[in-house]
Amino acid sequence: MLRLSPLTAHERLVKTDALKMAFAGAESNAAVSLAILGHEAYFVTCLPSNPLGDAAINSLREFGVDTRHILREGKRIGTYYIEYGASIRPTRVIYDRENSAIAQVKPGSLHWEAILQGKDWLNFTGITPALSASCAQECLSAAKTARQLGVKVSFDLNYRRTLWSPVEARNVITQLLPYINVLFANAGSANDVFGIETGQPHSWSAHLNSTRQAAQALADLAHFDLIALTVRDHLSASDNGWAGMLYDKNTFFESRQYQFELVERLGGGDSFMAGVLHGLGSGWEHPRTIEFATAASALKHTIPGDLNLLTEAEIAEVAGGDLSGKVKR
Amino acid sequence: MLRLSPLTAHERLVKTDALKMAFAGAESNAAVSLAILGHEAYFVTCLPSNPLGDAAINSLREFGVDTRHILREGKRIGTYYIEYGASIRPTRVIYDRENSAIAQVKPGSLHWEAILQGKDWLNFTGITPALSASCAQECLSAAKTARQLGVKVSFDLNYRRTLWSPVEARNVITQLLPYINVLFANAGSANDVFGIETGQPHSWSAHLNSTRQAAQALADLAHFDLIALTVRDHLSASDNGWAGMLYDKNTFFESRQYQFELVERLGGGDSFMAGVLHGLGSGWEHPRTIEFATAASALKHTIPGDLNLLTEAEIAEVAGGDLSGKVKR
């Protein structure tokens, strides 16, 4: 998607006269992070044949994502506007993505068997099937094809209330669940989509408990290999508590707890997703994976824009416990 | 409409990462110019109830346009992207305005009788009826109501091939013609809409002749009080020849000829429209009106953005022949 936000820090949309232009999206954010971490990452979508579509593709190639499977058709690129909050003022997102090229993708125009042949992993989120019925159909088709080809499937619930109702989400996602190996979620999205209520936590330990309960309830929904969850405590629009958790139906693997001042709120969950996939793809033990993924996503909150531009070495440094922020000369 | 263009001069859309954000449109450009020239100008449209709609309204109020009749409903604001050319490289415009709030306006939701009561003039262009069938219907309804109330009507052909075909344009505009007092056009739009062919002029005098022929042919289409036309010679993307012409079915009133280096290509015709309406509204003789309107629009080409921010005194100075560009201290 095209992502536009006031160029001046903290400025409101109603007052700005210049916008930062970038491209983002849950799955593409994760693809970029995986490419930077050294993986062969492909991004599949549909974009119009105009300079905005070209620029979107370039923004992915720049970081090494392979864009050869992107369809070029349709009329417009989905667009959203971000107005950054601060302190007690929330960040606001305005979507203008109806009738985007991907939402209007014709069923069958993405050749999943050819795309997934010889690949290891298919990763997507709940945003894509929410865009349109044909998108939902393509997601289902992709997930099924992946399973048939022995390609692992991961999926992040990522509920967006402006795209569909909880009921619609549950109906579509429930069809996807049987094909999913790794499920990404948090206490909020578990509640939004599956009505898993775990209370309104007012302390960090309550947040952790609530997330553990959500994990257990989610685990009953299908035969997942692993559930990966994030825990966010909204101290303010500028300060957050943060942790990550893996649950393999037996054990919880939990990261250290972070508290940080945010430079950027968006893209945090996507970088966590990439971090977990990196650990799994590298054959790491779960404790190492969850520390890495949580450090990756904690660090991501210090970088402007949706993309996690950190290298493995930089993330590993923080995952290893160096949180002093000392100058590296 | 929301108007986005690369913030850095001459940059291509595919390479930029910052956009200038502004709001523009043929009719609103003219309204702003008329407000600056001292008129009570109202702008009527439909905008979504979000910060982008608010910002669009603010951009009009800023220059004194009255926005009380703007409907606030619909989902999105029409958007376009401008990539400025230079020298031999053309300026390119990418539209993303399908399903805009105004295009989806419900017939009858604009109460023309209330809006036009006590006003002197209704001004609109061929872009608005081209947006959708309901827009075309609203335009017709507005024009009819104006006539009934004794409000003068002006209309600029302003043909946009991305919005409708020549045949569609001709069908709709032909229905509007009987209600129009003052028609704005140029040789190109006369040809696009009504197939009035006047050759491919390769000299300035040929351009003038071609425009005069177009004027005469247009005059046969309906009972206009006046036809106002602009003459543009595209020397390059950066240099243009320019003049204005009024035709009252008897006489041609022609301005001096301008040649200028462009700072901005867009909004030139709209500022001419405002200049002519200012002269007519002020009861000036045609020679004074055409010199003023042409000076206004020539000067407009030196100002970034769609809006003509010049005062009457500044325009009159150039209309009076002071083209030296000497510093005013």
Next chain:
Amino acid sequence: MLRLSPLTAHERLVKTDALKMAFAGAESNAAVSLAILGHEAYFVTCLPSNPLGDAAINSLREFGVDTRHILREGKRIGTYYIEYGASIRPTRVIYDRENSAIAQVKPGSLHWEAILQGKDWLNFTGITPALSASCAQECLSAAKTARQLGVKVSFDLNYRRTLWSPVEARNVITQLLPYINVLFANAGSANDVFGIETGQPHSWSAHLNSTRQAAQALADLAHFDLIALTVRDHLSASDNGWAGMLYDKNTFFESRQYQFELVERLGGGDSFMAGVLHGLGSGWEHPRTIEFATAASALKHTIPGDLNLLTEAEIAEVAGGDLSGKVKR
């Protein structure tokens, strides 16, 4: 006033080479906020007939303030420079406002009876009478006229030591007090103008006590309907504690306590003033009014520039207790 500040965050004036240009002032800030909150707000001042005066007017019209009563005469617009501090470095303001158009307004040139006829409320602050003897005279004349016409009068002490001495301020303001319905103040301005000493508070509860004492002492000075006060704890140039208080001579109505990181220090008191006037104008109970006004001014500290660009719905959300800063999609 013309407001100039280094374009780059935290830059010092002595090192910058680009300035953000805006227009501000205690009364105009409040007028803009009231216009955004849905009121018919007029701003009355005197501005020179040059592009800077035009731009000042446009900056008010942009947000819906009615500027028809602004006189256009005089030579210059009052100007000030802001250098933003951070953490332990204070924000500094350099004034260049001697001989401004408003300071040199000729007594009697503002026709208060015509201006105030049919209006509900006159609002001004201690800055205006401080500008010059003729300004003081105009303020007194406006306040008297308002009383005669049954227009409510509100006034913020807003003492500026660079404009006048405490003795001068007390003399002039004392003449104004009999006409004032609602007095805005804080412990500091009460002390500056009326020598009401309430100690050097070193805790939040001491700050509250000190403000309550000031309120009581102020209440003895004249027959106010209401005194509205803000409480600010300067934790650093970047962090503040904040609350609001209403005192009707019987009861203190106090808001929740806020602590926030500042994006912008200026305009906080003005947004509180607008928030209180909005509540009073809407006929709200005092507890609702003070929560709203304090939330409005707390939020204002997160927006760059003097203007409070928040809508009623956004303020009400925080006034209702949602301080998490969670992303609104």
Next chain:
Amino acid sequence: MLRLSPLTAHERLVKTDALKMAFAGAESNAAVSLAILGHEAYFVTCLPSNPLGDAAINSLREFGVDTRHILREGKRIGTYYIEYGASIRPTRVIYDRENSAIAQVKPGSLHWEAILQGKDWLNFTGITPALSASCAQECLSAAKTARQLGVKVSFDLNYRRTLWSPVEARNVITQLLPYINVLFANAGSANDVFGIETGQPHSWSAHLNSTRQAAQALADLAHFDLIALTVRDHLSASDNGWAGMLYDKNTFFESRQYQFELVERLGGGDSFMAGVLHGLGSGWEHPRTIEFATAASALKHTIPGDLNLLTEAEIAEVAGGDLSGKVKR
């Protein structure tokens, strides 16, 4: 003076929200150019003790001008706003310099004997005596002291109609003439101050003739060693013809003719002044001096801002005839 201009090219003041901040003035521009050309240049003025005064001084020291004789007192720095024109739209300057520190300088507070002792040259322009009576007195005192000490005196007529009337200018400048060795002027300022009418030239050769007549008429006014004049043909706000001329009462020494596209209109005359003083100070023959000074000022028109940042080698290259603009690698 503080110099503020819209940060975005060609933007109007009424629409901009960011200003370029710089410091300039006829005499200080010349001082900077002379310092860059290798001379020991002192600048004498009066500036307020605030960050704006500090920044003005720093802007001079940056290029090697000695600022030790600058008085620090008074309340404000003179300020002006520039709105750049383009093509047929003129550049506009708005002054806000009444009551500046230098205009309010107390007679006698500048110790000219100490300042001029051991120096070679005193250079000033008609802008300074125009600021106030005390400035005029200081100029006269400086010129007299210079003569007594054997310091050469140069003076540029530089008439500004917003500062004084022709009659006032003539009265003051006539008193200065006996002390002046080198007079800088052009046909326009000769006419403005001394009523020397030389026609309205409509061709380049008419411009040259007109300038030669002005030189001869000026030469009759006092015993100058040399008169140095510039010739400007305003083709548009963006294109100018340009030449320089020296007249020693016997012979005209005229430079080659330049035609260039302007990047910046202001500071052209000041760089010419510095170029002539450089040639005279270096003991060059007049033909070499006039080619150098004219090349310097022609090149100046290609540099943003008032300052001529060119080195002697760069100017000499163009003075020597290399006008191709070929890339220097």
Next chain:
Amino acid sequence: MLRLSPLTAHERLVKTDALKMAFAGAESNAAVSLAILGHEAYFVTCLPSNPLGDAAINSLREFGVDTRHILREGKRIGTYYIEYGASIRPTRVIYDRENSAIAQVKPGSLHWEAILQGKDWLNFTGITPALSASCAQECLSAAKTARQLGVKVSFDLNYRRTLWSPVEARNVITQLLPYINVLFANAGSANDVFGIETGQPHSWSAHLNSTRQAAQALADLAHFDLIALTVRDHLSASDNGWAGMLYDKNTFFESRQYQFELVERLGGGDSFMAGVLHGLGSGWEHPRTIEFATAASALKHTIPGDLNLLTEAEIAEVAGGDLSGKVKR
């Protein structure tokens, strides 16, 4: 190379405080253009393992250039600073590229046989062998390997006097000539490297004659398939005349003549090189190739930065004669 230039148009390096950061180089510019034109383009160099090296690679991948063969070793990236001129002021380039990673490449570390296997074309310029003895050796090795593998070789003389003397250039390039199929040159570089004197042309036809003579003299130096030359007339730093020419030892194929206002001087020759290679690679007739390549490079002069961001369709439009610069909607 890292390319740094003042962010503000026309600003001098000595005065700027912000730099535009980009990456460029003759061969990489051509590679980017070829990738945009649809070719599989590889770029081979050596870059340090730091964020600047990463950014250089990203800037190539962004436009689809394959960077897999880039060595990551060495200490620094070659850097240059550009100060844009205007009108009569020349553009200046300051190089800081000694000891760059590519200059210090260890002979044999680039495996040319593996790199060139299965490729169609090897393209390089005289800048690369000039960087160091090991670079010269690698160039020779690459050219020889290409010949052995049946890969076509093209080479642009591109003489840089700051890198080597004419004698050094001639010695090294003479060794390369036997392996070259297509030679790129112009009258200037032919003279610089091989002492081919063709006069100081003062008219356009003299420029053409001079270029033709250079082509004929170059043709005698080795068995080239084709010589491709550009003709540039430096009207000023802002305006150039421009044409292209192919010479196959029998016939001259010459493009139409262009005259344009420059937005950017650098990268013009590189875009011509890409245009010719595109035509040759597409099997076009020479007249079509030379019109396309010259249109491509003419258009390139209107785009900021070194890269030619134009698509085949956009170039073909101008190559076909549409030079009006009319807005494309």
Next chain:
Amino acid sequence: MLRLSPLTAHERLVKTDALKMAFAGAESNAAVSLAILGHEAYFVTCLPSNPLGDAAINSLREFGVDTRHILREGKRIGTYYIEYGASIRPTRVIYDRENSAIAQVKPGSLHWEAILQGKDWLNFTGITPALSASCAQECLSAAKTARQLGVKVSFDLNYRRTLWSPVEARNVITQLLPYINVLFANAGSANDVFGIETGQPHSWSAHLNSTRQAAQALADLAHFDLIALTVRDHLSASDNGWAGMLYDKNTFFESRQYQFELVERLGGGDSFMAGVLHGLGSGWEHPRTIEFATAASALKHTIPGDLNLLTEAEIAEVAGGDLSGKVKR
């Protein structure tokens, strides 16, 4: 050195396309601060004769540093890139300073006797002797000459691991120690250079103890008059604890403790150095000196860039205990 950093706050180098350009260095930072504090400060180095060298000199003169002793020779200016971190992400510095003009200074080309004659103080840091053998030799020569002339010598250990190994540093610095009057250090640099281990402090009091131990161990190395040390607790990349300490071999003089949010991490130690030298040069008691120097350096962390742009009055205000950050009007 030339200092380049992404223009947009928090942006990564790999993603930026605009750089802030400035000049900095430990010794020049201190010189600028001393000049602003009212001292006659000279800076001695070697810079290339190109616009970057000129700009470096201008950046010093701007604040009143005398640059007459700067040699102009050599090929390049040392360069470094800063990528600002935030919260848990560290700030990173990339050096590109091999073969800089100063590193290649020819021994004997700086005439220390002439330079130091009549001066009070010589100040340098461990960075300069680390640059090259000839730099080390020049430092030794300068220190010896200073001693002979009765000029006081101060030196900051300032260890940079990218420039030399601890062993190399110890060898060179040990030769310098006998000539040093005032040694600047902190626990880290004492450990790096002299292997003085004082533990890994995890509390503020442990930090103080560790620093005191380092001071005592350093005091045994030579006959210093005074050791001045800073204490930094890295709470995060954005928040630091901070204090200063003087040790005269008998007594520790310790400042109040600061905790602040950082705007800029670099230049903190250099501003402390200037603050101490200011106190010593002003003949202040040690308690006043250490409070002033620590306040200076604490405040420095709130200013963008390396330079401490604060005046004595502003520093004294905070040194006196006013940490509220209240607006100064």
